[in-house]
Amino acid sequence: MARKTVGIRDVAREAGVSVTTVSHILNDVESARASDETRERVRATAERLGYGANRIARSLRRQQSEMIGLLSEEIATTPHAGRIILGAQQAARERGLTLVLINTSRNQLDIQRDTDALLRQQVDGVLYATMYHREIALPRSLQSVPTVLIDSTSDDGSVPSVVPDEEGGAYAAVGELIQHGHRRIGFVTNIDDVPATRGRLAGYRRALGDAGLEFDESLVVAEQSETPGGYKASLAVLDRADRPSGLFCYNDRMAMGAYRAAAELGIRIPSDLSIVGFDNQELIAEGLYPALTTVALPHFEMGEWALDALAALMQDDAATEAVASYEPAVLSCPLVRRQSVAAPAEDGASSSD
Structure with missing residues (x-):
């Protein structure tokens, strides 16, 4: 007679492999490292023990759909942030x-x-991913289902969330300029008062302070965080006799505007001006000439972390009760070096002849 309950550990034990290997093979994870013989053995063992059928029966008994909802605030239409979806999907x-x-x-x-439509699908939990890092008010209907926020935090701190290390990323960006010998560094930033704006300014100031450099408020100019705003702000920073030799831009779109401003002023990149962006939007960063050194947002890792956290909430009643005590998880933003940074000219900040 078939066993009453068959779990993934039973399949792993019978097949002589790890639980992770069974999970990867049965869920067709592309990165799974397993031979064809191992794959066949695992699938045959799962079928013989009735593992697949048992999963379906178990989900019905527990009134679980084994579906996770991802409420994406315009993420699906932005190529640079689509990796949030890929990270969550793989997990x-x-x-x-x-x-x-x-x-x-x-x-x-x-x-x-859209939240109500998602809940009508009887999902077991919800991931809510926002367009960019900020504080949000959680939709009331999501209070009845396990929820994790991606790239945002709730205004009442009621749910787990994962965000990028905005300050650390900015610190790395400005540090790259400092390491190349730049001592006068401008900052073209976002006009919106959101966590990303505050964090990147804090990282900029901390990097200057740690290097013993004075913070000059006149070198920080805020505009809309798009290419036209970057162009306008960069003109204000660069069209002056004492212009900086290095420029940190709030994001890659503003950096694209900075490239245009530099070209109009006859300033060469990177021989006259070094620029570092933020976000690592590859279509922009790799398409600019010279290619833009920038900081990458951990989109894939945030999606992966959020799914892991949500799975834990769905399985652990104690974790659900203690959810209000969660602090946001902060993931690092690595520097991506390309060709837009060089040592400053020996005669200081000077435009091209």
């Missing part, structure tokens, strides 16, 4: 979970409507 596959995606907007009515 879901490893647990035999299905990811259901709804792309919403920043309009509160749209968010509530």
